[in-house]
Amino acid sequence: MDRIILHIDVNNAFLSWSALYLLKNGFPYDIRDRYAVIGGDKSKRKGIVLAKSNKAKKLGIKTADTLYSAKQKCKNLEIYPSNYEWYLKMSKQLFNLLSKYTNEIEIFSVDECFLDYTNIKKLYGNEITFAYKIKEEIKNTLGFTVNIGIANNKLCAKMASDFLKPDNVHTLYQNEIETKMYPLDVGDLFGVGKKTKEKLKNIKINTIGDLANADYKTMYRLFKNQGVELIKKARGIDDSLVVYWKVEPKGIGNEITLKEDIMTKEELYPYLFSLSEHVGLRIRKQNKYAYVVVVTLKNNHFKRYNHQRKLANPTSSDEEIYKIACSILSEMWQDEPIRLIGIRLDKLTTSKIRQISLFDKDTSLNVDVLEKLMDEINDKYGSQVIKKASTDQKKLFHKRLK
Ligand SMILES: [Mg+2]
Incomplete structure (x- = not known):
């Protein structure tokens, strides 16, 4: 399919x-x-x-x-x-709106994302109709316009959203690549920078079509492996997946009932260590990572209580889990005899790639997003221009988020 x-x-x-x-x-x-x-x-x-x-x-x-x-x-x-600060708010509102329809969204930058429609087509119907609908919904509820590109892969979807702007929906399906993409200037191909463009023009490769039909040997000689990649791109070939976080509510937990009541938190550390190893092993076996670490205690009157910590970056490491658990224990310690101790890992995610989730309410994530935004600006426009301003801005944000 x-x-x-x-x-x-x-x-x-x-x-x-x-x-x-x-x-x-x-x-x-x-x-x-x-x-x-x-x-x-x-x-x-x-x-x-x-x-x-x-x-x-x-x-x-x-x-x-x-x-x-x-x-x-x-x-x-x-x-x-x-x-x-305002841009981040708007960005978050956009991604929140889209996440009503699916969680299969990859945030590509502060104002762009990929959405995998393959699995939700049966729910929402024709993708073009859907694209127009969300375009209008964004305009009416958030007040700004977007372009939406529809294709069979990320590369072509990105190319399509760049066609006539603003406030438009464009398709670039497999069978439209030759008519819609080949006539474009080779510099318009996603990933072709200024230098590559110049080099290509020097060998009379002017359009994306010229590049698609370029001679492999010549391309390899001039660009090595990148040359072959460029030809593939020009032909609209891209197998990369939409990478998204899948958060599952079901957690992984272990508890130990102690042989006798324990009176000091220091004596509980070895138990926490062993529990961290247990849950760490289990989560790694499932190839998952946890956003939340929870410590549970039961006192000698059988009263259970727990404390939790939400992490900016999910973890599956024993050592990290142990350190966090110790710090949670200190926070919740009430100096009373303890009969049972447990650790649970919650809000699990399956993705192996550490990616920022804008859907999360944790403010520390906002800092990550902000940093990503700054990186992006520096990448695009050169660090010498933005560096100082962005550093100041970052400090300001850290302050405000605290
Ligand atoms: Mg944009």
Whole structure:
């Protein structure tokens, strides 16, 4: 059965989201309808364009242009500051909305994700109808527009969402690759950077179609293994899976009834250690990781109580479980005789890849997401430009999240 993958991408994310923030705070106009950009630090000459309105785009202003050159292109250009805290909120709202339909969502960046529709098609019907429906739902409930690409794999879904913007749904099924993708400039192929593009143009590979039909030997000579990968990509071949967290409520636990009541928490440590080994082994056997560690105690009056700790990154390591359990024990210790002790691992996940879950309410995850956002900006636009501002921003966030 062919897979059906959707790629959902927010149009001019930072600018749209800032527009909503400003409107919400009484700003008199919608900056999406003006010659506007979101800039790096305005006071620094090195500030760059992080996002632009469609009007600004029509004047030739591009993402990563310096603010100086952007102003040359448009004398009345309005520059607004970025607001990462707000962007994270909007991002989370988007992914929460989508997670109503499936948990098979891979967050690709702060404003993009892949959704595996294959298994839910029987529930929601035709994927194109579904895409239009969620596009409208996002617009009506969250106030911003998205592009949705539909294809049989992630690569083509991502390519499709990049076709005519904004507020559109496009398909790029297997049988549409030659007509819809081959005519595009080779630089438009996902993963082809500036340098690769130049090298390809030097050997007269101008379109994605040229690359798809390129000679393997020549490509290998020039690009080694990447050359073969490039040809595969140009042909729209991609087997990578949508990687998502699957959280299961059922936990793994072990308890020990003690031969005699234990009076000090230090005496309980060896029991905790042995329990950590037990549950650790069981969870690893199932190839799972736990988001939550719970310690249970029963006192000499048969009163049971427990404390738990939620982790930013799930674990399956004995040592980590033991350390966390000891610290939980200290928190809950009431200096009374203990008859039973137990450890339970909860909120298990099957994915082996440590990925950020935006659906989680744990604030420490927000920091991870923020860091991912910063990494992304640095990747895209060069660390020298953003570094200082982002470091400051991070500190600010850590403070606010505390
Ligand atoms: Mg986007």
